[in-house]
Amino acid sequence: xxxxxxxxxxxxxxxxxxxxxxxxxxxxxxxxxxxxxxxxxxxxxxxxxxxxxxxxxxxxxxxxxxxxxxxxxxxxxxxxxxxxxxxxxxxxxxxxxxxxxxxxxxxxxxxxxxxxxxxxxxxxxxxxxxxxxxxxxxxxxxxxxxxxxxxxxxxxxxxxxxxxxxxxxxxxxxxxxxxxxxxxxxxxxxxxxxxxxxxxxxxxxxxxxxxxxxxxxxxxxxxxxxxxxxxxxxxxxxxxxxxxxxxxxxxxxxxxxxxxxxxxxxxxxxxxxxxxxxxxxxxxxxxxxxxxxxxxxxxxxxxxxxxxxxxxxxxxxxxxxxxxxxxxxxxxxxxxxxxxxxxxxxxxxxxxxxxxxxxxxxxxxxxxxxxxxxxxxxxxxxxxxxxxxxxxxxxxxxxxxxxxxxxxxxxxxx
Ligand SMILES: Cc1ncc(COP(=O)(O)O)c(C=O)c1O
Numbered sequence: 446x447x448x449x450x451x452x453x454x455x456x457x458x459x460x461x462x463x464x465x466x467x468x469x470x471x472x473x474x475x476x477x478x479x480x481x482x483x484x485x486x487x488x489x490x491x492x493x494x495x496x497x498x499x500x501x502x503x504x505x506x507x508x509x510x511x512x513x514x515x516x517x518x519x520x521x522x523x524x525x526x527x528x529x530x531x532x533x534x535x536x537x538x539x540x541x542x543x544x545x546x547x548x549x550x551x552x553x554x555x556x557x558x559x560x561x562x563x564x565x566x567x568x569x570x571x572x573x574x575x576x577x578x579x580x581x582x583x584x585x586x587x588x589x590x591x592x593x594x595x596x597x598x599x600x601x602x603x604x605x606x607x608x609x610x611x612x613x614x615x616x617x618x619x620x621x622x623x624x625x626x627x628x629x630x631x632x633x634x635x636x637x638x639x640x641x642x643x644x645x646x647x648x649x650x651x652x653x654x655x656x657x658x659x660x661x662x663x664x665x666x667x668x669x670x671x672x673x674x675x676x677x678x679x680x681x682x683x684x685x686x687x688x689x690x691x692x693x694x695x696x697x698x699x700x701x702x703x704x705x706x707x708x709x710x711x712x713x714x715x716x717x718x719x720x721x722x723x724x725x726x727x728x729x730x731x732x733x734x735x736x737x738x739x740x741x742x743x744x745x746x747x748x749x750x751x752x753x754x755x756x757x758x759x760x761x762x763x764x765x766x767x768x769x770x771x772x773x774x775x776x777x778x779x780x781x782x783x784x785x786x787x788x789x790x791x792x793x794x795x796x797x798x799x800x801x802x803x804x805x806x807x808x809x810x811x812x813x814x815x816x817x818x819x820x821x822x823x824x825x826x827x828x829x830x831x832x833x834x835x836x837x838x839x840x841x842x843x844x845x846x847x848x849x850x851x852x853x854x855x856x857x858x859x
Contacts, residue, residue, distance in 0.1 A: 477802050478803065478804050479804070484629055487749070487750070490746060511725045515721045517720060518708070523731040527686070527700050547698075548697040549699040550657055551577055552718070553685040554577065554685065557701070566588065568590065568618065569618050572814055573630055574589065576810050590618065596633060596772070597633075597636035598634070604643065608646075620653050621652045625669075627661070648681070651681075654677075656685065657685045659686070663776045665751035686699055698722060698723070757833045779824055781823075785819070787851050788844075790819065
């Protein structure tokens with residue numbers, strides 16, 4: 446007889462629940478489905494040939510560097526380049542010693558949760574927030590508490606009210622997690638003034654800010670406001686960066702930048718997690734950054750993704766009924782859609798959409814407060830332009846049917 450594994454799981458393992466999105470990926474990945482669900486980069490934008498050439502050059506030139514283990518904190522030469530990037534882009538003064546290379550920014554979230562969260566701690570997050578952040582905090586017993594947002598980001602007055610309310614119950618939050626640029630899932634970019642206000646609140650209530658910025662370089666209109674990290678004078682901001690969206694996620698390379706005290710602890714935590722990030726990935730990131738390739742490739746991506754964003758936005762304007770609200774994000778991968786309350790909840794709407802072979806992500810998984818019932822995330826990064834238009838048109842027809850049924854119902858009630 447097989448053993449019962451759940452008898453062996455630790456108490457903490459019960460907090461590991463994973464992402465709701467992954468649970469229905471199998472459905473959305475059916476070849477006949479046009480999927481706006483996954484927040485993955487467009488496969489067709491991966492620079493296969495350039496990567497293949499760079500890898501083979503690297504291995505032939507210096508196989509030790511790329512095939513051997515590397516230091517836990519990451520390759521020194523890559524960290525120098527990353528520090529220079531942070532300094533150039535106003536990421537506050539940064540040296541190699543302020544940085545750890547991570548297995549994507551997701552590992553940064555995991556390591557930070559491991560060293561900063563005690564079971565039961567409230568963690569302030571955006572409402573709605575990135576699911577991977579929520580699940581990392583929960584895995585270590587953190588309890589995400591969502592703070593309402595408007596088009597400028599998290600609302601400072603709501604944040605302060607939440608902190609005071611929690612304090613009245615003897616619960617003091619110590620962390621605020623934010624994706625300030627082209628947020629996943631809403632596409633919202635936190636305004637310049639807002640960043641000052643939030644930082645001032647963090648200072649008043651002694652909060653650490655985790656600034657997760659995988660999309661900031663994918664900017665299709667204008668520029669993003671200055672990073673929290675650059676505004677920070679108290680070393681209270683931890684910055685997470687990533688190569689996943691601007692190059693490829695397959696190398697799993699990101700970085701974490703913060704105070705040296707923090708970096709020391711993160712490095713120890715990483716040692717027991719994986720010894721080091723992929724040396725091959727780090728060398729590739731180093732070579733392609735040093736040669737200016739990543740910067741050039743990002744510019745190209747911005748043109749390509751801008752076209753996808755414009756196509757999705759134009760199709761939504763054309764085909765969605767006027768009562769459905771959505772934003773035009775200045776960058777990133779996501780458009781957040783709000784449905785009127787007379788629509789079926791977005792979870793049921795997704796079932797209806799799947800019957801027509803179109804997928805998106807319903808809003809509830811992104812909420813820590815039981816919200817998102819009438820919201821959904823649409824990602825334009827993966828489907829091609831024709832699929833975007835066709836998928837939105839199909840959904841537009843479905844939504845028109847819902848509108849017509851509602852109008853008939855209300856007319857009958859008069
Ligand atoms: C906001 C946010 N943070 C972190 C990640 C994880 O990215 P990475 O591939 O760098 O681990 C993602 C991935 O989609 C994301 O959207």
